Amino acid sequence: AFTGVGVSGTTYTAAAGTTNTVTYTYTDGNGCMNSCTFTITVNPLPTVNCPENQTVCTSALPLDLLSLGASPVDGTFTGTGVSGTTYSAAGGTTNTVTYTYTDGDNCTNSCTFDITVNATPAVFCPENQIICESDIPLDLTSLGAAPGGGTFTGTGVTGTTYTAAA
Numbered sequence: 001a002f003t004g005v006g007v008s009g010t011t012y013t014a015a016a017g018t019t020n021t022v023t024y025t026y027t028d029g030n031g032c033m034n035s036c037t038f039t040i041t042v043n044p045l046p047t048v049n050c051p052e053n054q055t056v057c058t059s060a061l062p063l064d065l066l067s068l069g070a071s072p073v074d075g076t077f078t079g080t081g082v083s084g085t086t087y088s089a090a091g092g093t094t095n096t097v098t099y100t101y102t103d104g105d106n107c108t109n110s111c112t113f114d115i116t117v118n119a120t121p122a123v124f125c126p127e128n129q130i131i132c133e134s135d136i137p138l139d140l141t142s143l144g145a146a147p148g149g150g151t152f153t154g155t156g157v158t159g160t161t162y163t164a165a166a
Contacts (some may be wrong), residue, residue, distance in 0.1 A: 004020055004039070006020050007140075017043075020039065021039050024034070024038075031098070039094055043107050044107070046071070046102075046103040046107060046108075047109070048070075048071070048075065048100075048111045050068055050070055050111035051065075051113055053113050053117045054068065054113065054115045054116070055116045057119070057120045058091045058119055061117065062086040062088040062119065063088070063115070064086060064088060065097070066085050070099040072101055074101070075082045075101035076099070076101075076132050077098070078098045078100065079096055080095040080096075081093075081115070091119025095115055095116070096114050097114070097115055099112070100111050102113040110155055121147070123145075123150065125145055126143035126145055133165075136164070137164070138162040138163075139160060140155050140161065140162055141151045
């Protein structure tokens with residue numbers, strides 16, 4: 001039989017940071033009894049912090065999981081789409097990533113976060129243009145870039161108008 005603080009039958013339960021002495025007593029068929037004692041120290045689990053849930057575009061993949069700030073460092077990442085410390089998955093998916101850390105007392109704790117991957121939109125640019133000086137200013141929206149509503153940038157571009165010297 002086991003006896004001591006935290007012992008109930010053959011189960012031991014105690015709070016982290018405690019050390020208790022447990023006694024094991026055995027009586028044989030002849031009525032002879034003997035016992036021994038040992039201590040159990042309960043170490044706390046390490047505090048593990050995961051990054052917030054992430055939403056990325058496929059163009060940002062593969063994602064360096066170390067850059068997201070999970071702590072403490074030197075843990076391991078697991079889950080669908082995880083390979084070592086990188087993450088990659090198809091657009092339109094959401095996967096749960098588990099970050100697990102084991103401390104010097106061999107106590108392990110983990111946390112989880114989700115990564116949602118949005119497909120990068122398809123963008124179609126017009127062909128390269130050769131125009132005459134008389135075509136300036138050029139309305140860039142008339143060239144057929146798709147989908148509409150994007151932003152034009154570059155030398156000679158102001159808003160949706162191209163004005164550059166010949």
